[in-house]
Amino acid sequence: MTTVTTRQGKQIEVITQHELREPLTRGEYVRAYCHIHGSDHQRSLSINRATGWGHCFNATCNATVIVAEWNPNAATQLLHSHDPYNARRGYSFVPPAPRLPLALQPVLLHVPQQAQKWQQNEQRTLTALNRRLRTNLQHSLRAQTYMEDRGIPLEIAQETGVGYLPPDLIPRMQVAEQRSLLRRWAARIVFPLESPFGRGYIGRSLWQWRPGMNENTHKAVLETGETRRWIKTNPAGWFSCTFDQLADRLILVEGAFDRLTLLTAGFDATEVVALGGTTVQVEWLPPQVKTVVLALDGDQGGKEASERLADQLAREGFAVKISPFPQDRWGKDWNERWRRIGQECIWPLYAACSTLRSA
Numbered sequence: 001m002t003t004v005t006t007r008q009g010k011q012i013e014v015i016t017q018h019e020l021r022e023p024l025t026r027g028e029y030v031r032a033y034c035h036i037h038g039s040d041h042q043r044s045l046s047i048n049r050a051t052g053w054g055h056c057f058n059a060t061c062n063a064t065v066i067v068a069e070w071n072p073n074a075a076t077q078l079l080h081s082h083d084p085y086n087a088r089r090g091y092s093f094v095p096p097a098p099r100l101p102l103a104l105q106p107v108l109l110h111v112p113q114q115a116q117k118w119q120q121n122e123q124r125t126l127t128a129l130n131r132r133l134r135t136n137l138q139h140s141l142r143a144q145t146y147m148e149d150r151g152i153p154l155e156i157a158q159e160t161g162v163g164y165l166p167p168d169l170i171p172r173m174q175v176a177e178q179r180s181l182l183r184r185w186a187a188r189i190v191f192p193l194e195s196p197f198g199r200g201y202i203g204r205s206l207w208q209w210r211p212g213m214n215e216n217t218h219k220a221v222l223e224t225g226e227t228r229r230w231i232k233t234n235p236a237g238w239f240s241c242t243f244d245q246l247a248d249r250l251i252l253v254e255g256a257f258d259r260l261t262l263l264t265a266g267f268d269a270t271e272v273v274a275l276g277g278t279t280v281q282v283e284w285l286p287p288q289v290k291t292v293v294l295a296l297d298g299d300q301g302g303k304e305a306s307e308r309l310a311d312q313l314a315r316e317g318f319a320v321k322i323s324p325f326p327q328d329r330w331g332k333d334w335n336e337r338w339r340r341i342g343q344e345c346i347w348p349l350y351a352a353c354s355t356l357r358s359a
């Protein structure tokens with residue numbers, strides 16, 4: 001194993017296939033126990049067989065690897081840039097390409113989960129329906145009442161491309177495959193997602209929701225049934241503006257409704273990104289981004305993720321600030337607090353942003 005640090009400061013472990021510990025093939029991926037952080041509990045190392053690129057999903061390890069035999073060109077190139085002596089020993093040296101913006105460097109992207117055929121069709125079907133879903137939001141009293149209950153004005157939802165898929169749309173689809181692909185999206189608020197691998201979608205179920213029912217009650221109702229609260233396409237991505245429009249200072253939140261809440265409170269659509277979870281694909285951040293404010297949820301998971309992401313982003317050269325989350329009875333995420341105490345819930349975030357500005 002050779003650790004190579006790229007010019008962008010990213011560490012890549014160039015490994016050979018013999019180093020893989022108890023590898024198992026899972027479709028297009030090989031899973032192995034990670035010899036880099038030395039764990040035998042889970043096969044956290046996942047490598048794409050076609051590209052040789054892989055990633056350790058253990059959060060404290062987070063290693064990016066390449067298996068030399070499976071992608072000899074990229075491995076050779078990395079080793080040459082690491083040690084020019086190798087180059088002089090006569091490997092076929094491929095000169096490095098001119099530097100691309102971070103978001104376009106394919107070599108540094110974590111290997112995306114290869115989309116299966118049905119996932120590609122699902123993504124295409126939703127994209128083809130996109131305009132109709134957005135119109136449906138304007139015409140669905142149910143979806144609008146839901147947004148209203150969550151304190152989100154319809155205009156904010158519309159401006160950010162949010163749609164709704166009413167159940168009665170499905171029987172009206174002409175193609176049988178589309179009807180079957182869309183079934184799991186019925187009665188969902190649909191949010192568009194951005195990623196370097198294309199447009200994705202995430203959908204929030206309104207199944208069994210009734211006007212006046214609060215988010216936590218609805219969550220509990222859904223947990224007793226078969227319907228998942230959230231589903232995503234593959235690729236998924238961030239609920240944000242397009243990457244080239246992102247501001248130089250970003251506020252990262254966990255959920256789509258957290259982003260809508262901050263936009264309702266007056267933040268700009270170009271500065272708030274919903275991650276759809278608690279991990280950041282740092283390599284997706286375009287070059288204009290300099291500063292990141294972490295505004296994750298106030299629960300234990302959000303707090304731990306904030307510390308981890310702050311470290312990760314600081315190591316990559318970003319100025320980082322964690323927005324403190326008040327530990328009181330008004331809720332653990334932005335949307336819940338917004339519904340209960342309104343604009344006041346944003347004050348800690350304003351404070352975090354202003355200390356950064358003066359720094």
Ligand SMILES: [Zn+2]
Nearest residue numbers: 034037056061
């Ligand atoms: Zn690992």
